[in-house]
Amino acid sequence: MPWREVSMSESRREFVRLALVEGANRRELCRRFGIHPDTGYKWLARWQAGECDLADRSRRPHTSPLRSPADLEARVVGMRLEHSAWGARKIAHRLMRDGVAIPAVSTVHAILFRHGLIVPPPGGAPASGRFEKEAPNLLWQMDFKGWIRLGDGRPCHPLTVIDDHSRFCPGLEACLDQQETTVRTRLERIFRRHGLPEAFFVDNGQPWGDSRGATWSRLGVWLTRLGVGLIHATPYHPQSRGKNERFHRSLKAELFALRRFRDSSELQAALDDWRDLYNHERPHQALAMATPAERWRQSPRSMPEHLPEPIYDQGEIVRRVPLTKDYIAFKGRLWKVPRAFRGEALAIRPLDRDGTYGVFFAANHITTIDLTKPKSVGHLSEQPSVISPV
Structure with a gap:
């Protein structure tokens, strides 16, 4: 015949019924059921008090005097749900900026963990060691994030531009292609609002490089006429462009995850909103939890009305x-x-x-x-x- 499994509650009820039989040897019953006599008498007391289930009771204390107030937990959980990729440090600094008293970052972490909102980061521990320009606008990093499919069926290539010193993002553009003319048009608008950097740090792909291995491109020539240098990363060394890669991960986690956009206009509106949040509200761990806007300064070099021609000495x-x-x-x-x-x-x-x-x-x-x-x-x-x- 098949083996019948007996639940723990059934086993305990059976012990109690046998122990209540007149003349029962309760200590011998405890031995047979493999329990300590104190445990057996505890079950008897619970049964006689009217408890019929005899399931394990929670060991959670009746009161938690050191637990965070309910309104604080609600604020922490609400901010995490609003910004699903933010960790305890960012949430704590944002709440403190809003005037909320936070005991410690570890407290925020504990709240997130208690509500099941902590997810282990992929890829293990983050890399240590980085370079950084000493002031804003000395170097901007530019790249295309991997393309996404829009709801209208067209591919879109988000163009990202960040300042190396402050991590400020002067440009985040929804481009329908990666052509030189498209990038130049978007950069013109960025330059007119934020000024010119001293140089760009880019990879070797188009439109800032050449598929045949040449580093001079039409876009590079245009930037040179504006007095903006173009520095190419060493091939097959993506770690040299870690700030841009990290920016792309944040963009993916905080905006693109499980979202779909009907067309480029809807995507551009979402990119503009996220860029504003990233620059002015989102604490940045690499900046000692300051926002990029707190370290950013407008470039003093304005976009000229007319593209300058190179000047050569007389007689050359x-x-x-x-x-x-x-x-x-x-x-x-x-x-x-x-x-x-x-x-x-x-x-x-x-x-x-x-x-x-x-x-x-x-x-x-x-x-x-x-x-x-x-x-x-x-x-x-x-x-x-x-x-x-x-």
Whole structure:
């Protein structure tokens, strides 16, 4: 016959019934049921007091004098539900800023844990050690977050721009493509509102890089004319752009998780709201729980009304690259230059070694002419290199 499982409550009721039988040897019953006599007499007392279930009682104390007040717990839980990716530190500092007395960050953590709102972070402990520019606007980081599918079926590529020093986000744009014209239009609007940075830190992808390995792009040329440098990250080293990657994780967790947007207009409105929250309200752990806006300063460099032309000294050899060709004429021959400089004026300056000339865009040495090598030797645009006749 099948084995019949007996619940703990049934076993205890059976013990009590047998113990109440006249003449029962209660100590022997305790031995047979594998319990201490004190436990047996406790069950008897509960039964005689009218308790029929005999289930285990909670060991929770009747009062918790050190427990946080109910209104405080409600504020903590409410803020966590409103900002699901915020941890105890951010919530504590935000509540203190609102005038709420918080005993300790550990108290907020305990409240979150007690309400089942603590989730272990993925990937283990965070990386230690980082670099940081000493002032705002010395370096901005720019990248596309991974694309998302909109409700109308079109892909969208959120463009993110953050300041390296303050983590302030001057731009968060819903772009329908990753083309140079789109990025330039969005950057123009950001520059007119927040001013120009000294330089951008970017990866090697388009539109700030070139799929063939060239680092000069049309966007890079445009930024150079504005006096903004373009620094490319070392390939296959995403850790060098940790601030941008961390920003993307926050954006995903706090805005994109389990949400879908009908079109780019709806997404842009959501990005604007989240950017305002991120810049002005959300405490940042890397900033000692200050907000990015508290460390941000407006750039003193304004966006010019007209794009400046590079200035060359009088008497320099200057050649303008044709709009449809990738070469310049020098010494009776044609020399290849990066495609990004179509239509731009370049200067040719002699170098230290005889027969070699540098090709410059403003102060930037973009490639080298070597008159001593008549044959083609290839062309690498990401560093000064020999260029050859067509």
